[in-house]
Each structure stands twice: as structure tokens, then as C-alpha cells.
Amino acid sequence: MHIPDGFLNAGTLAGTAVVSAGGIANAVRVVGKKFGEKQVPLMGILAAFVFAAQMLNFPIMGGTSGHFMGAALCAVLLGPWAAVIVFTLVLMAQCFIFQDGGMLALGANIFNMGIVGGLGSYAIYRLGLKVFGVSLRSKMAMGYIAAWFSVVLAATACALELAISGVSPLGGVLTAMVGVHAIIGLVEGAITVAALVLIRSTRADLLELQETEVCI
Amino acid sequence: MKNKKWWLCAFVFCLMLATLSPLASSSPDGLESVAEEKGFVDMSASSPFSVIADYMFPGIHNEALATILAGWIGTTLLFALVFGVTWLITRVRKSKLSPG
Numbered sequence: 001m002h003i004p005d006g007f008l009n010a011g012t013l014a015g016t017a018v019v020s021a022g023g024i025a026n027a028v029r030v031v032g033k034k035f036g037e038k039q040v041p042l043m044g045i046l047a048a049f050v051f052a053a054q055m056l057n058f059p060i061m062g063g064t065s066g067h068f069m070g071a072a073l074c075a076v077l078l079g080p081w082a083a084v085i086v087f088t089l090v091l092m093a094q095c096f097i098f099q100d101g102g103m104l105a106l107g108a109n110i111f112n113m114g115i116v117g118g119l120g121s122y123a124i125y126r127l128g129l130k131v132f133g134v135s136l137r138s139k140m141a142m143g144y145i146a147a148w149f150s151v152v153l154a155a156t157a158c159a160l161e162l163a164i165s166g167v168s169p170l171g172g173v174l175t176a177m178v179g180v181h182a183i184i185g186l187v188e189g190a191i192t193v194a195a196l197v198l199i200r201s202t203r204a205d206l207l208e209l210q211e212t213e214v215c216i
Numbered sequence: 217m218k219n220k221k222w223w224l225c226a227f228v229f230c231l232m233l234a235t236l237s238p239l240a241s242s243s244p245d246g247l248e249s250v251a252e253e254k255g256f257v258d259m260s261a262s263s264p265f266s267v268i269a270d271y272m273f274p275g276i277h278n279e280a281l282a283t284i285l286a287g288w289i290g291t292t293l294l295f296a297l298v299f300g301v302t303w304l305i306t307r308v309r310k311s312k313l314s315p316g
Contacts, residue, residue, distance in 0.1 A: 001247040006261035044299030051294040052233040057241040064249040065241035099269040180246040
């Protein structure tokens, strides 16, 4: 859901860019304070994975495709601020090198996928662990649910921005965006859990990084 | 699995994913198809310049090869970029906390 230039008006672009800049500044502060040699390579791997997986569009119904986003996977593994750093750099590369997502819309794309997707899914994940406990089963179930929400929340933010910009009436664009991304989110959940299972079976210690060392 | 070997395996796994990119669906994605349905897709402005536009390395006629090459470049670049920036952020922060 990379927004191209031309969709959003100046006010919406400026507003989302300011919030994204604030989010990035805080992400740099948190990551600088809490991350060490164990998290640094995992950040690189997550970015490589997010980039590669985002190229793999899969067909859903009605001649539409979707792709994995990855904000929830980053947030569950390394916390929401890690997701903000990873998404800022992935979206910058996609925008400036691969001409995917507008240059003026970069702040809005970082806001939707990194900040709303990352922080939103992380909040849901933590809330779920509080309610259902921290067993492996509840971690995987909440990973799936958080991943579904990361896509749907980002799509909601995108629809709101389109409506505020006067591009399309809110009711219609919100229903359409949430409808499509509710389906894409099911695949997002499956890939996120598959990645978590794969990491757990080979390097279980990496799953504990976020809980022991990085809270907020 | 040993630390270094795991990172290498994970990176190679990402490169293998990127190698699958020619198989990706070329149908419009969620936002694009909503934009078509709601009639505002023509508002989109294309970039004033292009480097590896549309995930196709320029100058290669074989589309699959051009896409795979773009995928490998992006995957490698993102690993290096995010690794480097995160390393820098953690280092700058620590040198500020304990000067000298």
C-alpha cells in the first residue's frame, strides 16, 4: 500500500511527515540506548526479509494482489521502534531507488506502515500477552492477530488520509481499503507466524530479545 | 546453530526469496485496485527520475532476470544499510554516554 505522489494534499503530507519525523527521532533514541551487538544483525536481516518479501505479490480475489508487510514481525521480535527504523529505511530505498511510493508521500508511508503498523500491532501483541499469558501458544496466536491488525490499521490510516485529502469519500474508501486488507492480513498473519516458528526452531534466543531487553 | 552461520543462512534465505520475485502476481495491489474502483488512480504522479523503477534492473531484456537482479540488489542494500545505520546509532549513543 505504498502511496504514490498525487493522491494526498499538502496538509495531509505535512501532518504525516511531522509525526513520522518525531517517531523516527524517538526510534533513534530508543534503539541507540537499548540495542547492542545481538540486535544489530537481526535488524539487517529483518530489513532484507521485509524488502524481499514485499516484492512477492500474491493474488487475492478480484484481480487484486497483496504482499507481506512485516511491521508486526519486526515489532514482535525487536519492539515497535525497531519497526520504525526498518520501515523508514526500507521505504526510503523503495522510494528513491525502486520508484515505489512517492517522494512527497514518504512521510505518509512511514506513518502508515512503520508507525501505525508497528506501534499499533505491538500494542495489540502486548495487550494479548497480558490477557492470555506468555505461553508459546499465546505468543504465536497474538503474533498472528497483531500481524492481521498491522495491515488493517495501516490500510485504515491510508483510507483516512485519502478522505482527508478529499480524494474519495470516507465511507467508501474506508470500506474498500479495510475489506481488501482484511484478506491480505490473513496471509500476513500466516507468514509472520511461519517466520516466528522458523526463528524459534533455529535460534530461540532471538525471540526473547524484545522481552528481556527492549520494552518501550 | 552458531551465531555467524545463522546470520549467513538467514541472509541467503532472503536472497532466495528475492529470486522468486519473477513469480509474483502483477495484479494491482490493495491500494491500487481501490484507487481504480473509486476512480482516483489517474491522480498518481510518476517519479521525475528512475533508478531501478518497477523493480526491473534497466537495460536487461529478460524481464525475469531484471527482476531477480533488482531483488538481489535491494535485499543486499537493505541488509547493509539497516545493519550500518543501527550499528552507527548504537555506537554514537554509547560514545556520548561515556566520552573517551
